[in-house]
Structure formats: structure tokens, C-alpha cells
Amino acid sequence: MAVELKDFYEKFRDPKTIKALSKAINQEAQKLDHPINIMEVCGGHTHTIMKYGLLQLLPKNIRFIHGPGCPVCIMPKERIDHAYILAMQEDVILCTLGDMIKVPGSRGSLQDARSKGADVRVVYSPLDVMKIAKENPTKKVIFFAIGFETTTPMTVALIENAMKQKISNILYHINHVTVPEVMRELIDSRDEHIDSYNNQIDAFLGPSHVSVITGSKIYEEFPTKYKRPVVVAGFEPVDVMEGVLMIIYQFLENRCEVEIQYKRSVNRNGNINAQKLIEKYFEKRELFKWRGLGNIPKSAWRLKDEYEHLDAEKLYELPKEEIEDHKLCICGDILRGMAKPTECQVFGTACTPQKPLGSCMVSSEGACAAYYKYGNLLQEVQ
Amino acid sequence: MCLSIPSKVVSIDQEKCTAIVDTLGVQREVGIDFIADEVKVGDFVLIHIGYAMNIIDEEYAKESIALYQEIIEKMEEAEKKQLINESDNCPGDGSGT
Numbered sequence: 001m002a003v004e005l006k007d008f009y010e011k012f013r014d015p016k017t018i019k020a021l022s023k024a025i026n027q028e029a030q031k032l033d034h035p036i037n038i039m040e041v042c043g044g045h046t047h048t049i050m051k052y053g054l055l056q057l058l059p060k061n062i063r064f065i066h067g068p069g070c071p072v073c074i075m076p077k078e079r080i081d082h083a084y085i086l087a088m089q090e091d092v093i094l095c096t097l098g099d100m101i102k103v104p105g106s107r108g109s110l111q112d113a114r115s116k117g118a119d120v121r122v123v124y125s126p127l128d129v130m131k132i133a134k135e136n137p138t139k140k141v142i143f144f145a146i147g148f149e150t151t152t153p154m155t156v157a158l159i160e161n162a163m164k165q166k167i168s169n170i171l172y173h174i175n176h177v178t179v180p181e182v183m184r185e186l187i188d189s190r191d192e193h194i195d196s197y198n199n200q201i202d203a204f205l206g207p208s209h210v211s212v213i214t215g216s217k218i219y220e221e222f223p224t225k226y227k228r229p230v231v232v233a234g235f236e237p238v239d240v241m242e243g244v245l246m247i248i249y250q251f252l253e254n255r256c257e258v259e260i261q262y263k264r265s266v267n268r269n270g271n272i273n274a275q276k277l278i279e280k281y282f283e284k285r286e287l288f289k290w291r292g293l294g295n296i297p298k299s300a301w302r303l304k305d306e307y308e309h310l311d312a313e314k315l316y317e318l319p320k321e322e323i324e325d326h327k328l329c330i331c332g333d334i335l336r337g338m339a340k341p342t343e344c345q346v347f348g349t350a351c352t353p354q355k356p357l358g359s360c361m362v363s364s365e366g367a368c369a370a371y372y373k374y375g376n377l378l379q380e381v382q
Numbered sequence: 383m384c385l386s387i388p389s390k391v392v393s394i395d396q397e398k399c400t401a402i403v404d405t406l407g408v409q410r411e412v413g414i415d416f417i418a419d420e421v422k423v424g425d426f427v428l429i430h431i432g433y434a435m436n437i438i439d440e441e442y443a444k445e446s447i448a449l450y451q452e453i454i455e456k457m458e459e460a461e462k463k464q465l466i467n468e469s470d471n472c473p474g475d476g477s478g479t
Contacts, residue, residue: 124432263439271435
């Protein structure tokens with residue numbers, strides 16, 4: 001049989017399959033001698049878990065800890081301020097992806113900058129940036145680039161193609177971050193507080209699309225060095241449920257390794273062309289501040305010095321001091337998986353998707369937004 | 383936001399390094415910079431912010447679908463057995479699960 005396009009979404013969302021996997025998970029989990037806390041690193045997984053009500057299908061001893069894998073949510077206020085300042089320049093068109101324009105920095109959000117007359121544009125793809133630059137040759141078009149390993153190659157493809165086509169009015173403000181470093185940070189920070197938290201991460205559900213680009217090799221240190229299994233799972237509900245089952249089997253069989261559930265799209269080595277292109281233009285920053293997590297070494301990319309003429313961070317005077325988050329917002333704890341959105345006192349009251357205080361409520365991949373939208377499914381779980 | 387629905391490659395323009403893909407009947411142009419050396423018309427690809435990230439392995443997709451079918455059949459078989467079992471045992475005698 002050939003696979004039809006509809007198979008990809010029908011078969012991987014089939015309620016019967018989800019139910020069958022849920023049954024298997026419940027049966028197998030009874031054999032475990034301790035509960036398992038699984039961190040789903042990626043916001044896309046958080047969204048699927050909430051949207052399809054997967055929490056209700058799991059036994060009490062299998063728990064999800066929502067991770068920091070939402071690029072908008074982890075953006076610290078000072079970086080948003082950079083975008084705001086750049087957008088307010090006389091001759092600048094600032095372009096960025098999706099939800100980024102709604103997140104408030106200390107001066108306001110990019111949406112606020114736009115209402116004050118700044119030319120801020122949401123692009124669907126970096127390809128659109130090229131079009132905007134061609135249409136506005138007298139303006140500087142600055143691409144505020146965000147995202148994990150999934151979107152990093154697309155920014156680099158933009159840099160490469162703009163150079164090839166001799167488009168010289170595009171600059172970049174690079175905020176691309178990487179997954180393994182933050183996973184490491186989350187384990188290390190927990191190990192220090194092991195007595196004060198009962199939410200130790202026992203295993204990781206590895207991101208889908210990040211792994212398409214990087215391959216599963218980037219997680220190999222976690223089973224060996226940290227004794228945490230990693231199962232790279234797809235985004236569909238069936239993928240997530242099968243991923244959970246695979247993690248349970250690892251514990252039952254005393255195995256600890258990197259496994260790929262999402263074999264239709266992920267292999268060990270990933271997309272080598274994309275990786276090479278990234279290394280051509282980018283190098284790791286010594287430190288990058290993540291919202292709620294602080295400074296994490298080697299966890300983000302920057303343009304290499306030889307491309308500094310394209311680097312908006314170097315070409316403009318931008319403030320360097322750190323900025324505190326809103327006191328009532330616990331996004332930081334939520335991003336570290338230390339608290340659930342419903343534990344935040346402003347959740348759903350002073351902080352809603354329409355009027356977000358914190359970043360986790362802004363992005364559809366943020367844990368707070370997912371809980372707000374699909375929270376009615378949680379009553380049984382709590 | 384990550385979309386996990388694959389798209390089918392309809393045509394390829396190697397010159398521009400782009401392809402026309404079909405996602406649930408909607409056709410659009412995407413960049414193929416990262417897969418240009420191997421992509422063919424008819425391939426399934428995952429699109430993210432205007433670029434194809436990979437070529438989906440149909441064999442693995444088929445394998446997964448067949449495996450899930452098997453799981454469902456096993457479950458239905460077990461449920462049937464359970465029903466027969468339950469009807470064989472008088473309710474209330476403590477032998478039920």
C-alpha cells in the first residue's frame with residue numbers, strides 16, 4: 001500500500017489507536033516501582049497533550065512536566081526591548097515571526113511600537129523578508145530571528161540567499177537557541193535542589209522538528225552522562241502516546257538510551273545540509289539569558305565576526321543591563337517545569353491570552369496558553 | 383507554530399531552489415535549500431516557516447500505521463475475550479475483574 005497524505009493526519013490522530021495505546025500504558029505502568037516524570041521539552045508537544053486531553057489517558061504514576069521549548073516564552077525582556085528600540089528607528093522595518101509581537105518587554109511590545117508608528121511586520125517565513133527588502137530599498141529591514149534548531153537553518157538560508165542576490169539592506173538580530181544546553185541546565189539546577197522539589201525529571205520526550213534538523217545524536221549524552229532516557233516523538237497524539245509507552249518500556253527493561261519513535265522524519269544524523277549552513281555563518285555565544293532560567297553557556301547562536309556588518313546587535317546602540325520579570329508572573333518557574341500554570345495567582349485573571357502579563361500566555365506553544373485554552377479538560381486530572 | 387501535516391511535492395524548480403507543494407489541497411511555494419540534492423516530485427516533506435526540512439520516510443510511516451492497526455486488533459480481541467469471560471461468570475461472585 002502507498003501512504004496517502006490523509007494517512008498522515010488521520011492515522012496518527014485516530015481515537016481508537018490513542019485509546020489502545022492508553023490501555024497499554026496503563027497496563028505497563030502498573031509494573032513500575034516508582035512514578036515517572038516525563039519532561040516534554042517542546043511547546044508543540046505541550047499543545048498536543050492539552051489539545052487531545054492526553055493527561056486524562058495516563059495513569060497517576062506517569063506525569064508530564066512541561067518544558068521550556070517555546071521560543072517566544074523564553075525570550076527575556078531585554079531582547080524584546082532590543083527589538084522595540086530597533087523598530088522605533090527612523091529608517092527601519094522590523095520583521096519577526098508570529099507571536100513575538102505580542103510579548104511585552106519593559107518598554108512595551110512590538111505591537112505597542114507599531115501603534116506608535118513603528119513599521120513592524122509579522123512574516124510567515126524568512127523568504128518574505130527578502131521580498132520586503134527588495135520592495136523597500138531605502139529602508140533597513142531588520143529580521144528579529146527567533147527559534148530553536150528548527151528555525152535556525154531558515155534564517156541562515158535567508159542570509160545566504162540575500163547575499164547571492166546582492167540584497168544589502170537586510171540586517172539580523174539573532175536569538176536562536178539550542179535544546180541540549182537547556183536540557184542540561186534543567187537537570188543540573190534540579191539536582192542541586194533535589195530535596196526541595198519532588199518533580200525530578202526522569203525522562204525526556206525529545207522534540208519532533210528540532211530533531212528533524214539536528215538528528216537524535218544531540219541527546220546521546222543524556223542517557224550516558226545523566227541516566228535519563230530520551231524518546232524523540234512526533235507531534236501527533238498517537239506519536240506522543242507511543243513515545244510515553246516507549247519510555248515506560250525502557251524503565252521496565254532497565255534500559256536507558258535515545259530512541260526514535262518519530263522514525264518517519266527523524267534519524268540519528270539529521271539534515272546535514274542545514275547543519276553545515278548554520279556553521280558557515282553562526283557560532284555559539286559564551287552565554288545567553290533565558291527567561292526564568294538565567295544565563296546558560298553556549299545555548300544560543302550569534303553571527304560570526306566576519307558577518308558583523310549584518311549584525312544589528314553590533315551596529316546599533318542597544319542596552320545591556322538585565323531586566324526583572326513581573327513579580328506576580330511565575331513564567332520562570334513554569335519554564336523550568338517547577339510549577340504548573342494553574343499555580344500562578346494571575347493565571348486566567350490578570351493574565352489571559354488577550355492581555356498577557358507573561359510570555360507563557362502569549363504564544364500558542366506556551367504552557368499557560370495551552371492550559372487556558374484547553375483547561376476544561378483538566379478538571380478530571382486535578 | 384509547528385505543523386506536523388506533511389505536504390506532497392508537486393513540482394521542483396532547481397534554478398530557484400524552490401518547490402510547489404500540496405498541503406491538504408492548498409498549493410504553495412517553499413524553499414528546498416536543505417534537501418535540493420535529493421528531493422523528487424511525489425515525495426512527502428515537512429514544511430516549517432516556508433522551507434522543506436526533510437523528506438519523510440514512507441516505509442517507516444507504513445510500518446507505524448501497520449503497527450497501530452495491530453495494537454487495535456489485539457485490543458479488540460482482548461475486549462471480546464473479556465466480554466465472553468464476563469458473560470460466562472455470574473455477576474457478583476467475585477471472579478470479575
